[in-house]
Amino acid sequence: MSLTQLSDRLWEFRDTCYVCVLKSGDECLLIDTGSGAIFQSHYLYRTSRLVLHTHHHRDQCWGAPIVQKAGAKIAVPEYERMRWT
Template identity: 55%
Template structure:
Protein backbone atom coordinates (compact mmCIF):
# COMPACT_ATOMS: atom_id res chain seq x y z
CA UNK A 1 0.00 0.00 0.00
CA UNK A 2 1.16 3.49 -0.82
CA UNK A 3 0.52 6.13 1.82
CA UNK A 4 -0.28 9.51 0.27
CA UNK A 5 -1.14 11.34 3.51
CA UNK A 6 -2.02 10.65 7.13
CA UNK A 7 -5.43 9.22 6.19
CA UNK A 8 -5.17 8.28 2.50
CA UNK A 9 -3.70 5.08 1.04
CA UNK A 10 -3.60 3.61 -2.45
CA UNK A 11 -3.62 -0.13 -3.14
CA UNK A 12 -2.74 -1.13 -6.71
CA UNK A 13 -4.21 -4.31 -8.16
CA UNK A 14 -6.97 -4.90 -10.77
CA UNK A 15 -7.69 -1.19 -10.38
CA UNK A 16 -6.38 1.43 -8.00
CA UNK A 17 -8.18 1.12 -4.67
CA UNK A 18 -8.14 4.11 -2.34
CA UNK A 19 -8.67 3.97 1.42
CA UNK A 20 -9.76 7.15 3.16
CA UNK A 21 -9.51 6.61 6.92
CA UNK A 22 -11.57 8.30 9.62
CA UNK A 23 -10.42 6.94 12.98
CA UNK A 24 -10.96 3.16 12.74
CA UNK A 25 -13.54 3.38 9.94
CA UNK A 26 -12.90 4.00 6.27
CA UNK A 27 -14.31 4.79 2.88
CA UNK A 28 -13.09 2.55 0.07
CA UNK A 29 -12.96 4.08 -3.38
CA UNK A 30 -13.32 1.08 -5.68
CA UNK A 31 -12.55 -2.40 -4.35
CA UNK A 32 -10.56 -4.24 -7.00
CA UNK A 33 -10.67 -7.99 -6.38
CA UNK A 34 -11.32 -7.48 -2.67
CA UNK A 35 -7.73 -8.30 -1.69
CA UNK A 36 -7.57 -4.93 0.06
CA UNK A 37 -9.60 -6.38 2.94
CA UNK A 38 -6.65 -8.37 4.27
CA UNK A 39 -4.51 -5.21 4.59
CA UNK A 40 -6.94 -2.90 6.36
CA UNK A 41 -6.18 -4.03 9.92
CA UNK A 42 -2.49 -3.23 9.39
CA UNK A 43 -3.39 0.46 8.99
CA UNK A 44 -5.84 0.48 11.90
CA UNK A 45 -9.10 -0.03 10.03
CA UNK A 46 -11.76 -2.02 11.88
CA UNK A 47 -14.76 -1.31 9.66
CA UNK A 48 -15.50 -0.30 6.08
CA UNK A 49 -18.23 2.29 6.46
CA UNK A 50 -18.76 3.17 2.76
CA UNK A 51 -17.73 1.93 -0.68
CA UNK A 52 -17.73 4.24 -3.68
CA UNK A 53 -17.54 2.61 -7.12
CA UNK A 54 -16.36 5.22 -9.60
CA UNK A 55 -17.15 3.27 -12.78
CA UNK A 56 -17.69 -0.24 -14.06
CA UNK A 57 -14.57 -2.39 -14.01
CA UNK A 58 -13.67 -5.88 -12.83
CA UNK A 59 -14.35 -5.17 -9.15
Protein backbone atom coordinates in the same frame (compact mmCIF):
# COMPACT_ATOMS: atom_id res chain seq x y z
CA MET B 1 -0.12 -5.61 -4.50
CA SER B 2 1.05 -2.97 -2.11
CA LEU B 3 -0.38 -0.35 0.22
CA THR B 4 1.19 3.10 0.03
CA GLN B 5 0.40 5.95 2.40
CA LEU B 6 0.01 9.18 0.44
CA SER B 7 -0.96 11.49 3.32
CA ASP B 8 -2.22 11.30 6.91
CA ARG B 9 -5.61 9.96 5.84
CA LEU B 10 -5.09 8.70 2.30
CA TRP B 11 -3.69 5.36 1.12
CA GLU B 12 -3.41 3.73 -2.26
CA PHE B 13 -3.62 -0.02 -2.77
CA ARG B 14 -2.34 -1.34 -6.08
CA ASP B 15 -4.55 -4.18 -7.23
CA THR B 16 -6.43 -4.78 -10.48
CA CYS B 17 -6.92 -1.00 -10.27
CA TYR B 18 -5.83 1.63 -7.78
CA VAL B 19 -8.01 1.28 -4.69
CA CYS B 20 -7.99 4.47 -2.63
CA VAL B 21 -8.61 4.42 1.10
CA LEU B 22 -9.71 7.49 3.03
CA LYS B 23 -9.41 6.93 6.77
CA SER B 24 -10.78 8.97 9.65
CA GLY B 25 -10.38 7.44 13.09
CA ASP B 26 -11.67 3.87 12.87
CA GLU B 27 -13.79 4.54 9.78
CA CYS B 28 -12.68 4.01 6.19
CA LEU B 29 -14.08 4.80 2.78
CA LEU B 30 -12.83 2.63 -0.06
CA ILE B 31 -12.91 4.05 -3.55
CA ASP B 32 -13.34 0.99 -5.77
CA THR B 33 -12.59 -2.55 -4.57
CA GLY B 34 -10.31 -4.03 -7.20
CA SER B 35 -10.17 -7.79 -6.61
CA GLY B 36 -11.16 -7.39 -2.95
CA ALA B 37 -7.65 -8.31 -1.80
CA ILE B 38 -7.43 -5.19 0.35
CA PHE B 39 -10.33 -6.48 2.43
CA GLN B 40 -8.74 -9.90 2.80
CA SER B 41 -5.19 -8.86 3.55
CA HIS B 42 -5.32 -5.57 5.49
CA TYR B 43 -7.33 -5.93 8.68
CA LEU B 44 -7.71 -2.18 9.19
CA TYR B 45 -9.86 -1.86 6.09
CA ARG B 46 -12.22 -4.66 7.00
CA THR B 47 -14.03 -2.11 9.15
CA SER B 48 -14.97 -0.09 6.07
CA ARG B 49 -18.63 0.73 6.11
CA LEU B 50 -18.82 2.36 2.69
CA VAL B 51 -17.39 1.68 -0.74
CA LEU B 52 -17.71 4.14 -3.58
CA HIS B 53 -17.35 2.63 -7.04
CA THR B 54 -16.28 5.10 -9.70
CA HIS B 55 -17.69 3.04 -12.56
CA HIS B 56 -18.81 -0.44 -13.56
CA HIS B 57 -15.72 -2.15 -14.97
CA ARG B 58 -14.55 -5.54 -13.82
CA ASP B 59 -11.14 -4.29 -12.63
CA GLN B 60 -12.85 -1.69 -10.40
CA CYS B 61 -15.60 -3.81 -8.85
CA TRP B 62 -14.50 -7.45 -8.90
CA GLY B 63 -14.28 -7.45 -5.08
CA ALA B 64 -17.76 -6.02 -4.45
CA PRO B 65 -19.23 -9.35 -3.21
CA ILE B 66 -16.40 -9.69 -0.67
CA VAL B 67 -17.05 -6.27 0.87
CA GLN B 68 -20.82 -6.78 0.81
CA LYS B 69 -20.46 -10.02 2.77
CA ALA B 70 -18.46 -8.08 5.34
CA GLY B 71 -21.38 -5.66 5.74
CA ALA B 72 -20.14 -2.65 3.79
CA LYS B 73 -22.58 -0.54 1.81
CA ILE B 74 -21.75 0.15 -1.81
CA ALA B 75 -22.45 3.43 -3.57
CA VAL B 76 -22.41 3.60 -7.37
CA PRO B 77 -22.83 6.36 -9.94
CA GLU B 78 -26.51 7.11 -10.59
CA TYR B 79 -26.12 6.81 -14.35
CA GLU B 80 -24.80 3.22 -13.95
CA ARG B 81 -27.17 2.06 -11.22
CA MET B 82 -29.11 -0.23 -13.56
CA ARG B 83 -25.92 -2.29 -14.10
CA TRP B 84 -25.66 -2.99 -10.38
CA THR B 85 -29.23 -3.95 -9.54
